[in-house]
Amino acid sequence: MDWRNIIAKNIALMLKDGDFVNLGVGVPMLVGNYIPDDITVILEGENGSAGLGRQLPFEGIYDDAETFERWENEHRGDQGDYRTGHKDMANAGSNVSTLIEGACTFDVPTSFGILRGGHLDMTVLGALQVDEYANLANWVIPGRRVNGMGGSMDILAGTKNVTIAMQHEAKDGSAKILRECTLPLTAVHCVTRVVTEKCIMEFIEGGEAAAHDRNGTKRGHYRVTAMYPGVSEEEVQSACEAELEFVSRSEMKSMAE
Amino acid sequence: MDKVIEMKDAMKLIHDGDTVMISGFGNIGAPCNLIMAMSETELRDIDLICDNLGETVRGFDQCAERLLQQKGMIKKATCDFIGPNPRAGRRIVDGELAVTFVPFGTLAERIRCGAYGIGGFYTKTGVGTLVEEGKETKVINGEKYILELPLRADVSLVKAWKADRMGNALFKYTGENMNTIMAAAGDIAILEAEEIVEVGEIDPGDVRLPGPFIDHIVHCPREVL
Numbered sequence: 001m002d003w004r005n006i007i008a009k010n011i012a013l014m015l016k017d018g019d020f021v022n023l024g025v026g027v028p029m030l031v032g033n034y035i036p037d038d039i040t041v042i043l044e045g046e047n048g049s050a051g052l053g054r055q056l057p058f059e060g061i062y063d064d065a066e067t068f069e070r071w072e073n074e075h076r077g078d079q080g081d082y083r084t085g086h087k088d089m090a091n092a093g094s095n096v097s098t099l100i101e102g103a104c105t106f107d108v109p110t111s112f113g114i115l116r117g118g119h120l121d122m123t124v125l126g127a128l129q130v131d132e133y134a135n136l137a138n139w140v141i142p143g144r145r146v147n148g149m150g151g152s153m154d155i156l157a158g159t160k161n162v163t164i165a166m167q168h169e170a171k172d173g174s175a176k177i178l179r180e181c182t183l184p185l186t187a188v189h190c191v192t193r194v195v196t197e198k199c200i201m202e203f204i205e206g207g208e209a210a211a212h213d214r215n216g217t218k219r220g221h222y223r224v225t226a227m228y229p230g231v232s233e234e235e236v237q238s239a240c241e242a243e244l245e246f247v248s249r250s251e252m253k254s255m256a257e
Numbered sequence: 258m259d260k261v262i263e264m265k266d267a268m269k270l271i272h273d274g275d276t277v278m279i280s281g282f283g284n285i286g287a288p289c290n291l292i293m294a295m296s297e298t299e300l301r302d303i304d305l306i307c308d309n310l311g312e313t314v315r316g317f318d319q320c321a322e323r324l325l326q327q328k329g330m331i332k333k334a335t336c337d338f339i340g341p342n343p344r345a346g347r348r349i350v351d352g353e354l355a356v357t358f359v360p361f362g363t364l365a366e367r368i369r370c371g372a373y374g375i376g377g378f379y380t381k382t383g384v385g386t387l388v389e390e391g392k393e394t395k396v397i398n399g400e401k402y403i404l405e406l407p408l409r410a411d412v413s414l415v416k417a418w419k420a421d422r423m424g425n426a427l428f429k430y431t432g433e434n435m436n437t438i439m440a441a442a443g444d445i446a447i448l449e450a451e452e453i454v455e456v457g458e459i460d461p462g463d464v465r466l467p468g469p470f471i472d473h474i475v476h477c478p479r480e481v482l
Contacts, residue, residue, distance in 0.1 A: 046361065047282040048431040072480065077418060077429070077451060087285075087480075088418065088432035094283030094309075099430070107433040107465075108282070108308075109369050112362030116382060135385070145346045146358065148310075148338035153388060154362030157381040188385030217385075 001257070003197035006228065007165045009034040010255050011124055011195050014163070015041050019121040022046065022155055025093050027165045028124035040100070044120060046092045046151040048111045051103020058085055058096050092151075115151065116158035123159040125152060127166045127194075129181045132242050133217045134191040134203045136164065137183035149186065156187035168196035169239040177201075177222065177240040189217040199236045200226040200255060201244065221245055226253035258456070259422045260448075261474045264294050267447050270473070271295065271412050276304040278368065278410040278439045279321060283309060286432040287321070288416040288449035290477035295414070296323040302332040306368070306408060308361065308435065310336045310345050325354070335408070337361040360388060363405050365435055370407035372441035377406045413443025417466055420450035421457070424471025425464040433465055440470040448474045 001009070004027045012034030015021065022044040023029050032052075035041050043052040061071040072087045075096075080086040082099040089105075091097040099105070114120065129137040136156065139149040156162060170176055177194065194201045201222035223245045224236060233246050246252065271277060277295075281287020307321050324331050325345050335357045339345050348354035359367070360382050370377060379402035383389050393404040415436040417426035426448060428436065440446040448471045 045431065047285065047434055082430065086430055088428070089430035090283065090285045094285065105430045105433070107437055108361070108365040108435045109438055112365055116362050116380065140387075145350065147340055148336065148358045149360050149388075150338045151361035153360040153386065154380075154382045157384070185386045187383075 003167055004030055005034075006197045006255070006257075007195050010200065010226075011163055011165055012036070013256055015039065015122070018042070020044065020050065020119065022115065022120055022123040022159070024123070024125040024152065024155075024165075026126050028126060029093070031124055031165070040102075042100075042103075044111070044114060045090075045097070046108075046111055046115065046155070047090060047094075048107055049089075049091075049099060049103060049105045050114070051100045052091055053098030053100055061096070112151065112154050115155045118158045118160060120155075120159045120161075122161040122163055123155050124163045124165050125155070127164045127176065128170075129176050129178055129183050130164055130166075130191050130194055131178045131181045132219045132221055133180065134189045134205075134220060135181050135217070136162070136186050136191055137181045139186045140184050142184070152186055156190045159190075160192070162190045162192045164191055164194040166194065166196060168198040168236070175239060175241040177242045177244075179241055194222065198228050198231045198239075199224045200253075204245070223247065225251070226255050228255045229257060260424050260471060261422055261453060261476060264290070264475050264477075267291065267473055267475050268294050268298055270445050270447065271298070271300060271303075273300055274302045274304075275300075275411040276306065276409070278408075278413040278443055279305065279307045280413070280415045280434060280436045280439045281308065281321075282431065282434045284480070286416050286428065286434045286436055288414045288447075288477075289480045291414045291416075291447060291449045291475065292321060292323055293481045296327055296330070301329050303330055305331050305334045305336075306364075306410060307334070307336050308338065308364070310334055310339045310356065328353075333357070335359055335364070337364050363388075364408075365438065367405055367408040368435060368442045369438045370405075371409035372438045375407060377404055379404055408442065410439070410443040411445065413439045413446045414449070415440045415446060415466075416449045418450070419452040419454060419459070420448055420466075420471070420474055421454050421459050421468070422474070423456050424448060424466075424468035424474055425459050425461075426450065426466035426468075426471070427459065427463060428465055437466045437470070440466055445472050446470055447472065449477045450474055451478055
């Protein structure tokens with residue numbers, strides 16, 4: 001498996017039956033592919049749904065304008081439904097999607113009432129940087145064009161369990177797990193855990209050296225609780241600027257392959 | 258009462274310099290026909306409020322993109338996302354388009370405030386980020402919140418699946434998105450409806466978008482791309 005799928009699978013294995021979860025675009029979205037069949041997880045779509053289908057059985061309909069138009073005309077109004085697909089039923093990536101039985105749809109203010117209001121059990125998002133204050137940066141790189149933050153800031157402001165799905169180090173080899181983020185933040189003090197292709201880290205609040213950052217949030221640290229088979233502690237630590245804590249060899253879990 | 262009008266008459270209701278809200282999440286629940294008609298007008302200096310500024314998904318232009326292609330039409334935009342839209346990006350870099358990014362949930366709630374007579378709200382969204390800069394903050398129950406102010410529009414362009422001639426409307430699935438709040442937040446609300454039925458055919462208990470929010474309806478059975 002590539003790094004994306006390793007991360008997605010390991011996050012999916014943390015989910016419990018009945019969990020209400022939001023998956024960000026990109027790697028987080030892949031988590032849906034690995035949810036065990038014997039549990040039901042309700043996936044939230046920020047544009048107004050709870051109970052998104054796990055897959056998009058619609059590959060091909062976007063191939064050309066004629067195909068899409070034909071599909072759209074056969075799945076509009078009272079034709080087509082949440083099982084077969086409908087032109088007005090889309091996920092947060094604006095792609096048409098099915099819903100599971102028992103799903104519901106609503107407007108955007110209600111959707112963000114769910115997200116901001118703390119009604120989710122977990123949210124999974126990608127990150128450019130995280131730091132020892134549990135801060136997260138993922139929406140803008142100075143000097144590059146801004147795409148906009150979408151709904152990420154609202155989701156982070158309200159969800160208690162924020163699981164970050166990201167590659168262990170940046171493509172240019174620079175660290176992503178820092179003492180303090182250098183990029184503009186998406187949200188402060190929000191990260192619960194980080195899952196990379198090398199390890200799973202839990203954010204531990206406070207500690208003896210309780211320094212504060214400019215927002216007054218307390219410094220903490222990341223505790224590595226699981227590692228991918230064959231990966232060493234040195235490999236995990238050397239790619240991070242933040243000082244990590246490793247649980248003892250006997251407590252250290254092995255990530256799913 | 259019959260609020261149904263012709264497209265050309267609907268376009269006369271928008272004026273240069275107006276603030277215009279356009280609903281939709283991508284093309285879902287977006288009044289594509291109203292947008293296309295607007296893009297063919299000579300309107301200038303419009304202050305646009307929408308979710309997504311013309312992202313291109315799998316090669317399909319999102320509707321709002323059509324407005325950006327008209328030089329001078331959109332002066333300012335308030336939205337939460339552009340996506341990988343090279344044209345919008347170039348306009349911003351060239352200084353032709355001033356974009357204010359607002360978190361999606363905050364955008365929706367600001368519109369809801371504007372719609373329902375609320376003077377603003379405190380939110381944790383954006384605390385400690387660039388979004389907080391220049392805004393009043395308040396500590397409530399030990400946590401910091403940002404004051405966000407309401408948004409209204411001169412004209413709102415919204416979309417529904419089915420509407421009666423009084424403007425009572427229904428949606429399918431995620432088609433509602435910001436349509437109801439935007440309709441209520443516009444001094445003039447123009448509804449694009451796929452199907453129009455006679456008054457009395459929609460059960461009052463099923464209505465999602467109350468007719469009194471709608472001023473005019475344009476019947477558009479098919480989307481245009």
